Amino acid sequence: MVGGVHTSAVTMTENYIGQSIELNLFWTRIIKEHFIFMQANLMPKDVSYIQQAEDFKRLFEDFLYRTIRMANGFISSEVLLSGELLTDKTLLAEQKTVGLTGITIGIPITLEESHLALGTLPVHVISPELTAGISALNEQIISSARSVADFMGKVYEDVIHCRLYSTMLPSIYDHQRGETLNYITLLQRLQNHPMPDPYSNIAETEKFWNNNMMVHAEAVRQLLDFSERAMIKKANDFALRFNQLVRKFTSDTKPTVSLKQITSESRHATVAIRDFKATSTDMLLACQLKGVMSALLADHLLREANYYLRIISRSSTGV
Numbered sequence: 001m002v003g004g005v006h007t008s009a010v011t012m013t014e015n016y017i018g019q020s021i022e023l024n025l026f027w028t029r030i031i032k033e034h035f036i037f038m039q040a041n042l043m044p045k046d047v048s049y050i051q052q053a054e055d056f057k058r059l060f061e062d063f064l065y066r067t068i069r070m071a072n073g074f075i076s077s078e079v080l081l082s083g084e085l086l087t088d089k090t091l092l093a094e095q096k097t098v099g100l101t102g103i104t105i106g107i108p109i110t111l112e113e114s115h116l117a118l119g120t121l122p123v124h125v126i127s128p129e130l131t132a133g134i135s136a137l138n139e140q141i142i143s144s145a146r147s148v149a150d151f152m153g154k155v156y157e158d159v160i161h162c163r164l165y166s167t168m169l170p171s172i173y174d175h176q177r178g179e180t181l182n183y184i185t186l187l188q189r190l191q192n193h194p195m196p197d198p199y200s201n202i203a204e205t206e207k208f209w210n211n212n213m214m215v216h217a218e219a220v221r222q223l224l225d226f227s228e229r230a231m232i233k234k235a236n237d238f239a240l241r242f243n244q245l246v247r248k249f250t251s252d253t254k255p256t257v258s259l260k261q262i263t264s265e266s267r268h269a270t271v272a273i274r275d276f277k278a279t280s281t282d283m284l285l286a287c288q289l290k291g292v293m294s295a296l297l298a299d300h301l302l303r304e305a306n307y308y309l310r311i312i313s314r315s316s317t318g319v
């Protein structure tokens, strides 16, 4: 709620601005991190891929910064407290990644974003200029995200056809492309509808994110050192648990449970994997977990789980 005004016209605009800002704060950080992970896993000789990854990282970092500058006063406490924008580990994970890889990360942006929660940035009021600025930014992001999806698709194809070597698992590029496309879909919904609810299709949301949680578990299982048997087993158990949930939405399987029940099971499973990801991030930060996974990647997966948990909790309470 902004400024204590309750007319329906203001509510509609406020809703559009708030939804846009919340969506962009979450996703622009996620997209720019996909390029940090790409940069960390390409070979030094592949300069044009590395440069494109650097350009996309900076572009989405700029989108994130511009969104932060407009965001204060428009973010719901639900989103601020969800841990989807930043966790208490994000800054440390970024610092550690910079130290270990030498990759440039916009840490001042993270510090500025952390002030959103404290309310020390100037609060904006709704104006036609602000609404037009948000709309223009959304359009720019949609266009750039399409280029990101194309590039991710090209990298995936080049890796699987052995034209490019990467130490990142090929399916992760495909997964990141899928996340980019989902972001485009949600942002387009906001642009096209006057009173949007980008998550109105609960089954679609759960199908997409349960699959993502499964892929995260499969990725973590593959990125851990083979001596980490207990953590590998946990990751594998999560992969199987989410695979069961994913299968409940496939058309060739007769629905034996209601959507409400799947939502409840998905929520419980996501709380559990969220805790596993938080523990993994802490262990990586403390150098207590061996593997080829950075603390920033673990924190990234943690934020994606927090985002899904917020959406799914929202649907299970009928909001």
Ligand SMILES: [Fe+2]
Residues within 6 Å of the ligand: 030, 034, 176, 179, 300, 304
């Ligand atoms: Fe991601």
Ligand SMILES: [Fe+2]
Residues within 6 Å of the ligand: 175, 179, 212, 216, 301, 304
């Ligand atoms: Fe993901």
